[in-house]
Amino acid sequence: MELRMNLGIIGAGATGLTAAWDAVRVGHQVTVLEAADELGGLAASLEVGGVPLERYYHHIFRSDKAMIALIEELGLGDALRFHKPTTGIYRGGQLIDFTTPFDMLRHPEFGPVDAVRFAGSSALLKAVRKGDRYNDLTALAWLRRWAGKKVTAAIWEPLLRGKFGDRAEQVSMAWLWARIHCRTFELGYVDGGFERVYAALKDGIEERGGKVEFGKAVESIRQDGADDAVVTCADGSSYGFDRLIVTTPQPAFAKAAGLPDDSAVWKNQYLGATCFVLELDRSAIPYYWLNINEPDFPFLAVVEHTKMIDPSVYGGRHILYVGNYVEREDWRFTTDPGELLDTFVPYLRRINPAFERSWIQTWHFSKAGFAQPVVTPEYRALIPAHETPMSRVTLATMAQIYPQDRGQSYSVAMAREVTAALGLNA
Incomplete structure (x- = not known):
């Protein structure tokens, strides 16, 4: 070392805490600076019935070897x-x-030929071991x-347009290959939520002398010559590090580093994410995951978490996520949340005609x-x-994990x- x-x-x-955990275990002095007041980044949690629950729906797949190994390690x-779980x-x-x-x-829109083409194209994407061949192709062109x-119009195009809006035609086939090839029908979840993983990382870091500091929104990152990297936070605090x-x-x-506008880090674009967690007194849909393939709907997916995890875990509440990826200027990103929920309720009633706001x-x-790279x-x-x-x-x-996106x-x-690569772990 x-x-x-x-x-x-x-x-x-996940990235920051894992890096800190690896480094602190071999004796490095580690300080983690987090702008929010909670762990987990996009996997951060709130509480329902006294139990942590992710703010945005989360699960892992059997193929997620790195996360499974970390969970076991902890x-x-x-x-x-x-x-x-079931899908609809x-x-x-x-x-x-x-x-x-x-x-x-x-699928009711498939004839025999459509079913064969859907099965064959899906099997091909599962069988291809490397997605490099799809780097220069767009998903919708390949799918058509x-x-x-017909299959593309019924299944794939609504999903891509629901997620990427006007940018759907530009989405890479390599990205779609990764989504299909690497995923499994079985989904993994940690009893008590993924918050337990991040809390265990924090505890392990601090037990070994590291620090995790909250409320540290970074304003600037500077380095003069060979000197230390200096981080200045919005609260006026400043830190010098051998490595950052x-x-x-x-x-x-x-923005924090003051990089010029032509820098590569400016060029990749992101969509924002919005997500409601609704605590219901009864089940709303018959599935865990429901893709919305109707173009006039204002949200992308509805996920009933308690179709996978028993409602008794959350004091009998049925947990329904209503999620979206949208431009940060979009009305669904800028509207007051209470007004936005009122707008969504009639669409939930279209899915389940019995649905009432009182649920x-x-x-x-x-x-x-910055939740979804395009x-x-x-x-x-x-x-x-x-x-x-x-x-x-x-x-x-997360922009560096291509062809995955997060x-x-x-x-x-x-x-x-x-x-x-930095020589910071065992």
């Missing part, structure tokens, strides 16, 4: 359980089962050719400005290196790659 280093990390999400392996699509005013391959082939226009790892979104880093006992609303064929060339113009500053952000497991894996 190198000499003991004074390491700073900006961001207490002694939480027995708390990780895998489930086989809302389209044409009806709920369509979409859980099993057999369900998928029976191989899955067919920044895990915030690219634009936030670029909602309590609700929570969260939004994040992965286009040009995206890969714009991904910045981990190295930055400042020799002591390393960037490790995810706890990919964040953990990236953290470990970065700490290994």
Whole structure:
């Protein structure tokens, strides 16, 4: 190991806390600076019935090896359980089962040829081991050719337009390949929520002499010559570090570092995320996950978390997420949350005609400005290196996990790659 280093990390999400955990275990002095007052980044939690619950719906897949390994490493392996929840699509005013391959082939808009093309194109994407061949292709163009226009119009185009809006035609096929190839039908969840993982990381860091400080919104990052990296926060505090790892979104880093407008970190674009957590007195949908494939709906997906985790965990409340990815200037991002919920209720009633506003006992609303990178064929060339113009500053952000776009497991894996490259872990 190198000499003991004074390491700073900006961001207490999966990447930042994993990097801190790795570094502190081999004797480095570590300080994590987090702007919010909670752990987890986009996996941060609120409480329902005294139990942590993610602000934005979260689960992991059987293929998420890095996250599974970290959970086991922290002694939480027995708390990780895998489930086989159900999936549906809302389209044409009806709920369509979409859980099993057999369900998928029976989609009411598919004829026999469409079913074969859907199955064949999906199987191909599962079989292809590397998605490099799709780097220069757009998803919808590929799908229209191989899955067919009818299948694309019924399944894929509504999903991409619901998620990316006017940018749907630009989305990379490599991104879609990664979503299909790497995912499994089984979903994993930690008893008591993923908050337990982040709390265990924080406790482990602090037990070994590290620090996790909240309310530390970074205003500037500077380095003069070979000197330390200096971080100044909005509360007036200042820190000097031998080495700094920044895990915030690219634009936030670029602004703090004073990088020129032509810098690569400015060029990749992000959508914001909004998410309601509705605490209901009864179940609202018959599925865990419901994709909304109706173009006039103002939200992308409805997820009934308590179709996977028993409502008794949350004091009998049924947990319904209503989620969106939108431009930060979009009315769904800027509207008062109470007014926004009133707008959404009639659409929830279209899904379930019995739904009443009175079913909602309590609700929570969260939004994040930089939640979903827009992965286009040009995206890969714009991904910045981990190295930055400042020799002591390393960037490790979700825009660098191409062709994936985010995810706890990919964040953990990236953290470990970065700490290994910097000689900060065992």
